Amino acid sequence: MSPSQDLLARSRAAVWHPCTQMQRHETLPIIPIIRGEGSWLYGEQGVRYLDAVSSWWVNLFGHNEPRIKAAISRQMDQLEHVILAGFTHRPVVELSERLGALSGLGHAFYGSDGASATEIALKMSFHYWRNQGQPEKTRFVHLENSYHGETVGALAVTDIPLFRQTYAPLLIEGLSVPCPDNRHTTAERDAKQLAEQAAQAVERLFAAQHQQIAAMIVEPLVQGAAGMAMYHPHYLQRVRELCDRYQVLLIADEIAVGFGRTGRFFAHQHAEITPDFLCLSKGITGGYLPLSVVLTTDAVYDAFYDPDVTRGFLHSHSYTGNPLACAAALAVLDIFEQDQVLQCNAQKAVAFTQQLQGLCDLPWVTHFRHCGMIWAFDVVCERNDFALAFFREMLQHECLVRPIGKTVYFMPPYCTTEADITHFYHATRASLTAVCGNQTTPSHITSDLKMA
Known part of the structure; x- marks a missing residue:
C-alpha cells in the first residue's frame, strides 16, 4: 500500500468529513x-x-503566503493564547481598532467561525431589544434560499432545505422574504426594479409584524449557497431604510463576501449603508487560522453597559480573540494596503x-x-x-x-x-x-x- 493509499484508508476509518455522505468515498477517493x-x-x-x-x-x-506565516511566527514567540475575559492583548486591540475604522462600527466581539458569528449577532440583537424594554421582539427575517451557518441558531435563518429539513423540529421559525436574484430579471423588469419589488415585500412584512421582529439578516449582494445569487445594491439601501423606519436591526453576513470578494472591502459598501451588525470570518485570516468577529454600533454596545450582570452579553468561546489568529488577520489587512x-x-x-x-x-x-x-x-x-x-x-x-x-x-x-x-x-x-x-x-x- 502506497503512503497516499494508507492515508486515504486511515482518513476513511478515523475522520468524519464535513458536508459529506461518507459512503460515497467507497468509490470516490478522498484526495490527499x-x-x-x-x-x-x-x-x-x-x-x-x-x-x-x-x-x-x-x-x-x-x-x-510568507507575510501571514511570519506574522503568526512572531506572535507565537510572544503569546499564543490568553483568556479574553478580564484580560486583553495587543493583537486583538489593534485588529478591533482597524476593523472599526474600516467599517464604521466601533465594537468587536470575537468567535471561532462563521456560524458562531451568526449566533452572536442573533443573540445580541434579541438581547438588545430585551434590554430596551421590548422583549416581544424575538423573530428574525431572512431571504429565501439564505445560508448563514449550520448551528441550531444559524439554521433558523438558513433557508436551504438540504441543511435545514432534518433539524426543523429544533429550530425557531424565521420569516422568509423573496430574494431579488438577478436571474429573475426580464425584459420588462431590470435588476433594480426587481430589487425594489423584493424590498416592497419586506415593507409589507415589517408593516404587519415589526413589533415582533428583532432583526433582518442578509448576505449583501451575493447569496453563496443559493448558487451565487447576485442582486442590485438598491435592495440593501431600501432594507436599511425600512429597518430604520420600523425599528428592526440589520445584520450583514459578510462571512463569505467580505474582504474584497465583491470588489469593495465590504460588500455592503456598494450600497453606501452601515449595518447594525457585521459578521466576518473565512478570509479574515487569509485562510490560516479559525477566527470570526461581529462588529456592532455604539448604540447596541451601550444597551448592554450596565451594573446588572444579566444585562451583559454573557456569551463566550474558549479561543475568543486568539492572539495568533488576530496576528494573521492584521497581516491580511497589511497586505490589502501594501499590495493595493x-x-x-x-x-x-x-x-x-x-x-x-x-x-x-x-x-x-x-x-x-x-x-x-x-x-x-x-x-x-x-x-x-x-x-x-x-x-x-x-x-x-x-x-x-x-x-x-x-x-x-x-x-x-x-x-x-x-x-x-x-x-x-x-x-x-x-x-x-x-x-x-x-x-x-x-x-x-x-x-x-x-x-x-
Missing part, C-alpha cells in the same frame, strides 16, 4: 494534499489542483471576465454572472448527478471546484494569474463537454439568457 503554493494544491507524485474555490472561500492571498489589492483585483477581474465569458458559447451554459472576484454560471444538464460528475471531471483537469447543484462558480485566491484562469477556462470547457455533451440542447435556452 501534501502542500500548497499560491493558487495551487499539490498531492503526491506531482499531481496538482488549481484551488478554484479558495479552499471553501477562506484563502485570500494564496497558500503558503482592491485596485489590482479590479484590473484582474476585467481580464478574467473577458476570458470566462467565452464559456457562454457552450449550449449548456446560462446566466453567466460576475461580482468582483466571484464568477458563476448555471448549467442546463439532464444529469441528476451533475455536481458530482463535474467535480470528478475537473479533478482530471487539475482543478478543484465544488458546484452548488447545477451552478458552477469560480472564487479564486487573489494571487490567481491570467495563466491560471486560462487553465480553468479550458478545463471547464472540456469538463462540461464530457459531462453534458451527449444531451440535446433544451429548447428553452436562448441567447438572451446567456448573461445575467
Whole structure:
C-alpha cells in the first residue's frame, strides 16, 4: 500500500468529513494534499489542483503566503493564547481598532467561525431589544434560499432545505422574504426594479409584524449557497431604510463576501449603508487560522453597559480573540494596503471576465454572472448527478471546484494569474463537454439568457 493509499484508508476509518455522505468515498477517493503554493494544491507524485474555490472561500492571498506565516511566527514567540475575559492583548486591540475604522462600527466581539458569528449577532440583537424594554421582539427575517451557518441558531435563518429539513423540529421559525436574484430579471423588469419589488415585500412584512421582529439578516449582494445569487445594491439601501423606519436591526453576513470578494472591502459598501451588525470570518485570516468577529454600533454596545450582570452579553468561546489568529488577520489587512489589492483585483477581474465569458458559447451554459472576484454560471444538464460528475471531471483537469447543484462558480485566491484562469477556462470547457455533451440542447435556452 502506497503512503497516499494508507492515508486515504486511515482518513476513511478515523475522520468524519464535513458536508459529506461518507459512503460515497467507497468509490470516490478522498484526495490527499501534501502542500500548497499560491493558487495551487499539490498531492503526491506531482499531481496538482488549481484551488478554484479558495479552499471553501477562506484563502485570500494564496497558500503558503510568507507575510501571514511570519506574522503568526512572531506572535507565537510572544503569546499564543490568553483568556479574553478580564484580560486583553495587543493583537486583538489593534485588529478591533482597524476593523472599526474600516467599517464604521466601533465594537468587536470575537468567535471561532462563521456560524458562531451568526449566533452572536442573533443573540445580541434579541438581547438588545430585551434590554430596551421590548422583549416581544424575538423573530428574525431572512431571504429565501439564505445560508448563514449550520448551528441550531444559524439554521433558523438558513433557508436551504438540504441543511435545514432534518433539524426543523429544533429550530425557531424565521420569516422568509423573496430574494431579488438577478436571474429573475426580464425584459420588462431590470435588476433594480426587481430589487425594489423584493424590498416592497419586506415593507409589507415589517408593516404587519415589526413589533415582533428583532432583526433582518442578509448576505449583501451575493447569496453563496443559493448558487451565487447576485442582486442590485438598491435592495440593501431600501432594507436599511425600512429597518430604520420600523425599528428592526440589520445584520450583514459578510462571512463569505467580505474582504474584497465583491470588489469593495465590504460588500455592503456598494450600497453606501452601515449595518447594525457585521459578521466576518473565512478570509479574515487569509485562510490560516479559525477566527470570526461581529462588529456592532455604539448604540447596541451601550444597551448592554450596565451594573446588572444579566444585562451583559454573557456569551463566550474558549479561543475568543486568539492572539495568533488576530496576528494573521492584521497581516491580511497589511497586505490589502501594501499590495493595493482592491485596485489590482479590479484590473484582474476585467481580464478574467473577458476570458470566462467565452464559456457562454457552450449550449449548456446560462446566466453567466460576475461580482468582483466571484464568477458563476448555471448549467442546463439532464444529469441528476451533475455536481458530482463535474467535480470528478475537473479533478482530471487539475482543478478543484465544488458546484452548488447545477451552478458552477469560480472564487479564486487573489494571487490567481491570467495563466491560471486560462487553465480553468479550458478545463471547464472540456469538463462540461464530457459531462453534458451527449444531451440535446433544451429548447428553452436562448441567447438572451446567456448573461445575467
